[in-house]
Amino acid sequence: MFGKRSVSEPVFGKPAKSSGPDAPPRVVPEMPAAPAPTAKAPPQAVPMAPVRSAAPQVARVTENRSDDYYQIKSTIFNALIDTIDLAQLAQLDPESAREEIRDIVNEIISIKAVVMSIAEQEHLLQDICNDVLGYGPLEPLLARDDIADIMVNGANRVFIEVAGKVQLTNIRFRDNAQLMNICQRIVSQVGRRVDESSPICDARLLDGSRVNVIGPPLSLDGPTLTIRKFKKDKLTLEDLVKFGSISPDGARVLQVIGRCRCNVLISGGTGSGKTTLLNCMTAYIDAEERVITCEDAAELQLQQPHVVRLETRPPNLEGQGQITMRDLVKNCLRMRPERIIVGEVRGPEAFDLLQAMNTGHDGSMGTLHANSPREAMSRLEAMITMGGYALPMKTIREMIVGSIDVIIQAERLRDGSRRITKITEVIGTEGEVVITQDLVSYEVIGEDETGRLKGKHVGTGIVRPAFWERASYYNLEKELADALDKVNQ
Ligand SMILES: Nc1ncnc2c1ncn2[C@@H]1O[C@H](COP(=O)(O)OP(=O)(O)OP(=O)(O)O)[C@@H](O)[C@H]1O
Numbered sequence: 497m498f499g500k501r502s503v504s505e506p507v508f509g510k511p512a513k514s515s516g517p518d519a520p521p522r523v524v525p526e527m528p529a530a531p532a533p534t535a536k537a538p539p540q541a542v543p544m545a546p547v548r549s550a551a552p553q554v555a556r557v558t559e560n561r562s563d564d565y566y567q568i569k570s571t572i573f574n575a576l577i578d579t580i581d582l583a584q585l586a587q588l589d590p591e592s593a594r595e596e597i598r599d600i601v602n603e604i605i606s607i608k609a610v611v612m613s614i615a616e617q618e619h620l621l622q623d624i625c626n627d628v629l630g631y632g633p634l635e636p637l638l639a640r641d642d643i644a645d646i647m648v649n650g651a652n653r654v655f656i657e658v659a660g661k662v663q664l665t666n667i668r669f670r671d672n673a674q675l676m677n678i679c680q681r682i683v684s685q686v687g688r689r690v691d692e693s694s695p696i697c698d699a700r701l702l703d704g705s706r707v708n709v710i711g712p713p714l715s716l717d718g719p720t721l722t723i724r725k726f727k728k729d730k731l732t733l734e735d736l737v738k739f740g741s742i743s744p745d746g747a748r749v750l751q752v753i754g755r756c757r758c759n760v761l762i763s764g765g766t767g768s769g770k771t772t773l774l775n776c777m778t779a780y781i782d783a784e785e786r787v788i789t790c791e792d793a794a795e796l797q798l799q800q801p802h803v804v805r806l807e808t809r810p811p812n813l814e815g816q817g818q819i820t821m822r823d824l825v826k827n828c829l830r831m832r833p834e835r836i837i838v839g840e841v842r843g844p845e846a847f848d849l850l851q852a853m854n855t856g857h858d859g860s861m862g863t864l865h866a867n868s869p870r871e872a873m874s875r876l877e878a879m880i881t882m883g884g885y886a887l888p889m890k891t892i893r894e895m896i897v898g899s900i901d902v903i904i905q906a907e908r909l910r911d912g913s914r915r916i917t918k919i920t921e922v923i924g925t926e927g928e929v930v931i932t933q934d935l936v937s938y939e940v941i942g943e944d945e946t947g948r949l950k951g952k953h954v955g956t957g958i959v960r961p962a963f964w965e966r967a968s969y970y971n972l973e974k975e976l977a978d979a980l981d982k983v984n985q
């Protein structure tokens with residue numbers, strides 16, 4: 497009906513309003529790192545109350561700690577582990593556990609005659625509580641909402657990304673053993689294990705943050721932990737407009753694309769804001785639609801009432817039981833979805849997603865790693881070919897063209913800012929070549945004195961995109977015409 501595909505029932509979409517559930521705080525098991533406790537209960541077995549729930553007590557800043565401080569802390573920590581009964585501590589709620597630790601630490605400080613100010617003592621206590629009850633030195637970083645990523649490269653180098661810029665912090669772990677223990681503590685919460693025999697592991701923190709661990713012998717300088725912090729308040733398209741990631745009229749074009757059920761691929765580099773943008777786009781899905789999301793680690797927060805969230809599963813220790821993205825996407829088709837959302841397309845599931853897009857699941861979306869819309873096309877082709885389909889390239893390209901309506905390109909620019917740099921539509925093939933046209937693109941026009949890039953979103957003069965008929969079917973052609981008019985001015 498709209499050139500490429502036929503369309504099912506018309507639905508006049510508008511952003512859904514209901515609020516999504518927040519992950520409830522849960523129990524964090526304790527595993528003190530070095531040194532090994534004496535003849536007491538094994539720390540791994542200790543169920544301990546959540547440190548997340550005690551977040552207000554966690555320092556928000558990354559203080560400077562001297563070597564002396566770490567030495568004193570280590571002495572006191574060792575004495576504490578020798579004194580404390582971890583099994584008993586496990587029975588207490590976090591507040592009482594903290595109080596218990598506080599009393600013992602104060603006692604140790606006076607017995608050992610350690611000289612320190614009240615403030616230093618408070619810091620020390622907080623650090624020790626974090627070590628015993630939570631994620632140790634990571635706690636202050638986890639408590640901050642302005643951090644996008646935490647990157648731990650071995651015990652002594654912890655980087656964070658704030659406002660698009662990566663910076664080294666003063667946070668340190670006692671040693672690689674403590675770091676590995678914390679990694680283990682994190683992944684064991686989702687029933688996984690990381691050690692020398694299986695040194696790679698994906699997991700999630702209880703608050704939803706995405707975690708990857710790669711340990712020795714694969715990582716040479718100690719365990720490497722990467723956390724994509726879960727943003728409690730997900731960004732919306734309005735936020736992206738406020739940040740200048742997209743112009744107001746560009747955002748209106750995106751809204752029309754979302755509401756008139758175009759099939760969308762969001763392309764971009766690592767950490768460029770693809771998932772965030774996908775989440776923004778899903779706000780324009782109508783509340784009545786049945787949406788199924790497939791992700792490796794659930795990050796999306798759809799606000800609609802009728803959403804089914806699916807997550808892949810890695811193989812177990814015997815190498816069995818793996819459920820791939822492809823399995824999920826295939827299964828989706830038997831679940832009567834109206835739209836399918838794939839967190840990240842990276843393999844043979846590309847074929848199944850395209851098929852779904854082409855067979856009555858209009859408005860499906862996914863993200864993909866690529867540096868330009870054109871590269872996104874070639875990546876899709878490569879994924880389909882690698883999936884073992886012996887299809888002629890012409891057929892694959894026709895399939896892509898028949899399925900994907902729009903590619904949105906996200907980029908993290910060199911000044912750390914994240915921008916939507918292209919809204920491109922896929923319009924057809926000419927011979928064997930896929931033809932695309934940009935509707936909006938971001939042009940860098942200079943740099944201010946602080947090094948921030950200046951630029952603007954400009955139209956390319958297209959006033960009647962290929963999804964025009966689709967927009968008019970959904971009564972959105974006036975909105976589209978007006979938005980494109982302004983974009984092209
Ligand atoms: N337009 C934006 N402006 C400012 N911050 C943004 C913007 N888009 C995303 N972010 C932030 O950048 C971080 C990375 O975003 P996101 O997870 O969406 O990236 P991604 O491209 O999906 O990354 P990955 O490739 O690792 O999956 C998040 O903390 C997010 O809140």
Ligand SMILES: [Mg+2]
Pocket residue numbers: 770771772840
């Ligand atoms: Mg992502």
